[in-house]
Structures are given as C-alpha cells and as structure tokens.
Amino acid sequence: MTVLVTGATGNVGRNVIRFLLEKGHAVRALTRDPRSAQLPAGVEVFPGDLRRPQSLTAALEGARAMFLFPVAATAKEVVALAGAAGVRRVVVLSSGAVTGGLDTGFHLPVEQAVEASGLEWTHVRPGEFATNKLALWGPSIRAERTVRDPDPDAAWYPVHERDIAEVAALALTEDGHTGRAYTLNGPELLSRRRQVELIAEALGEEIRFEVVSPHEAREIYLRQGGFAAENADFLLGFEDYSGQATDPDAALDFDPAALGPLPTAQDVTGRPARTFARWARDHAEEFRR
The missing domain is CATH 3.40.50.720 (NAD(P)-binding Rossmann-like Domain)
Structure with missing residues (x-):
C-alpha cells in the first residue's frame, strides 16, 4: 500500500x-x-x-x-x-x-x-504532547539546567509522540479502525516538578525548578519565540482553546486525578504505552545541546 x-x-x-x-x-x-x-x-x-x-x-x-x-x-x-x-x-x-x-x-x-x-x-x-516540554523548557535546561514555571504541582498525562505515530500507522494500514476516534494520553499522571526530575534523571544531572508567576513565565516564553511564544497565552491559562481571555489562576482548581486512568495507545497496540521517563531518555541529547 x-x-x-x-x-x-x-x-x-x-x-x-x-x-x-x-x-x-x-x-x-x-x-x-x-x-x-x-x-x-x-x-x-x-x-x-x-x-x-x-x-x-x-x-x-x-x-x-x-x-x-x-x-x-x-x-x-x-x-x-x-x-x-x-x-x-x-x-x-x-x-x-x-x-x-x-x-x-x-x-x-x-x-x-x-x-x-x-x-x-x-x-x-x-492529549498533551511530551515534546512540548522540549520546546518550552529546552532552552533554559540547555543554558542553565533550570526550569521556570508558575505551577510545579500542575499535572497531566504527557504522551510520547511515538505512541501517537504507532496508532496512526496501524490505522492507516490495518483493518478494524474505520470509524474510530482514539484519544491518547500517557500512562502516568505526572506533575511538572516530577517531569523535570525525570528529565534530570535522563541527563544524569540536577535541574533546578524555579517557581515564577504566570506573567513572568509568559514573558520568558515570548522571548524564546517559536512554539513557546505562539502558545504562551493558551499554555499559561491566559486564554482558552477558542482564544477567549481566561484567568490563569482558574486552572489551579482542577484536579486531573479525579478523572481516573485515561485511554492510552495500549488500547490500540496491545502494548504498554511509553512512559515519560522513556521519552526523556529518548530526547536526552536534545536537552544537552
């Protein structure tokens, strides 16, 4: 084919x-x-x-x-x-x-x-791409071994891009997937602080987590340019998915743990979804450069 x-x-x-x-x-x-x-x-x-x-x-x-x-x-x-x-x-x-x-x-x-x-x-x-963290945190990790973020306890289930791609490749080439919508997440609910710790473990070096305000984080992202600047307002809670203005503090009231386990690539591939720790090891060199 x-x-x-x-x-x-x-x-x-x-x-x-x-x-x-x-x-x-x-x-x-x-x-x-x-x-x-x-x-x-x-x-x-x-x-x-x-x-x-x-x-x-x-x-x-x-x-x-x-x-x-x-x-x-x-x-x-x-x-x-x-x-x-x-x-x-x-x-x-x-x-x-x-x-x-x-x-x-x-x-x-x-x-x-x-x-x-x-x-x-x-x-x-x-859902949330694990690779977003390379775009958002990569510059400061490479330069200073530091991550600056307003909410170390904010958590989600970051998904490895290879899980997304594997499901897509199966749907492209195998029967049985027509008419299906596969929602994919990572296998673990991880706080941002824990994600930084896992990146540090992959690097074998300490990475400092510095808490800043949402407005300070926004300025950092805007200076970085690229993906960080283009998505700063949405990622930091200044606007919703449709672009309407929102309160960045409102997201602090949401507890994703209440959702329970979320669907992963394993539901399609039959194999355990790739972890964030695996993702961090796969991209360790990109954080070192």
Whole structure:
C-alpha cells in the first residue's frame, strides 16, 4: 500500500513514516521544503502545502491512504482531491480537546470534513504532547539546567509522540479502525516538578525548578519565540482553546486525578504505552545541546 504522510517533518509525521517503513509500506511525504526535510532513504518526497490544496495533486496520485495533518481552512478541498485521486482511507491527526468538547474550530472541522467525504476514516486524538516540554523548557535546561514555571504541582498525562505515530500507522494500514476516534494520553499522571526530575534523571544531572508567576513565565516564553511564544497565552491559562481571555489562576482548581486512568495507545497496540521517563531518555541529547 502507498501511504501519503502530510505534516511529514513534524514530531508525529516523522515517526509515522518510520513505522510505515518498518512494516514495508511505500511511503510518500509531503513537505513545503523537500531540500531540508531530511527524511529516511526510500521515502518519496513531494513538495506541497496543505494551505494550497492543488499543490497535493502529484503526491496524491496512486496513494491509497493518507495521514492528514490538521488544516481546517482547506480540509474539505484536500479530502475531496484525495478521494478523486483514489485515496480510500484517511487518518486525522486531531486532538484530545475534541473529545473533551473544548476544540470546535481547529481540529473538529477537519474531522467533520473527513467523515462527510465517504472515505474510511480514523481520528487520532492525542492529549498533551511530551515534546512540548522540549520546546518550552529546552532552552533554559540547555543554558542553565533550570526550569521556570508558575505551577510545579500542575499535572497531566504527557504522551510520547511515538505512541501517537504507532496508532496512526496501524490505522492507516490495518483493518478494524474505520470509524474510530482514539484519544491518547500517557500512562502516568505526572506533575511538572516530577517531569523535570525525570528529565534530570535522563541527563544524569540536577535541574533546578524555579517557581515564577504566570506573567513572568509568559514573558520568558515570548522571548524564546517559536512554539513557546505562539502558545504562551493558551499554555499559561491566559486564554482558552477558542482564544477567549481566561484567568490563569482558574486552572489551579482542577484536579486531573479525579478523572481516573485515561485511554492510552495500549488500547490500540496491545502494548504498554511509553512512559515519560522513556521519552526523556529518548530526547536526552536534545536537552544537552
């Protein structure tokens, strides 16, 4: 089976490609800049941009399944082009926020477009990405072996990107997943302080946790730029998923332990979900650089 992976150079897309290659599937990768993609040998790389659906024409021709990175504005057109080209199965990289009813304008419209297309569909809905911590804490850990955060006791179930990718790869290539929406979390409820401790253990070095105010953390993220700056207001509680202003102190009243165990990749793969400690070991060198 030939599978087209969009968002191919992202944290999840790269791992989807890896799993597909391991299983012997023909893989096509869509990227805006093929020259800098640095994808594995054997991957057929196509230039294209989901924001310009017609740029996908060549990549879609002959593909039978597609991993779809979420771009709500063009999802209907992209899916229509995919179906016309012979794609029969689409797996959407969605969000656990859809499961929780928080996301109605970003990932949900992509899911709805795929469901309305008549194609086989599966939605993969990860919760908090463990890799967010590399983007948020990486600069200060590399420079000072320090993490600055407003709430050391805030906790969630960070999910390894390889768990997300493995579920997506199975849904792309195996039967039995059509019409399913898989919400994925990590296997452990971990406070931010404990996450820092696990990163320190992976590095074999001490990392200091410095408590700062939400406003101070926001300034730090804005100075960092990139993912941290783009998502500072949402991650620190200054706005909700729809962009409406919120009180950053309100999140302190929520206890995720009351939710009990949350679904993980094990429900799909049959194997234990990867832990945050495993994730920290997998990315230890990126925290050292």
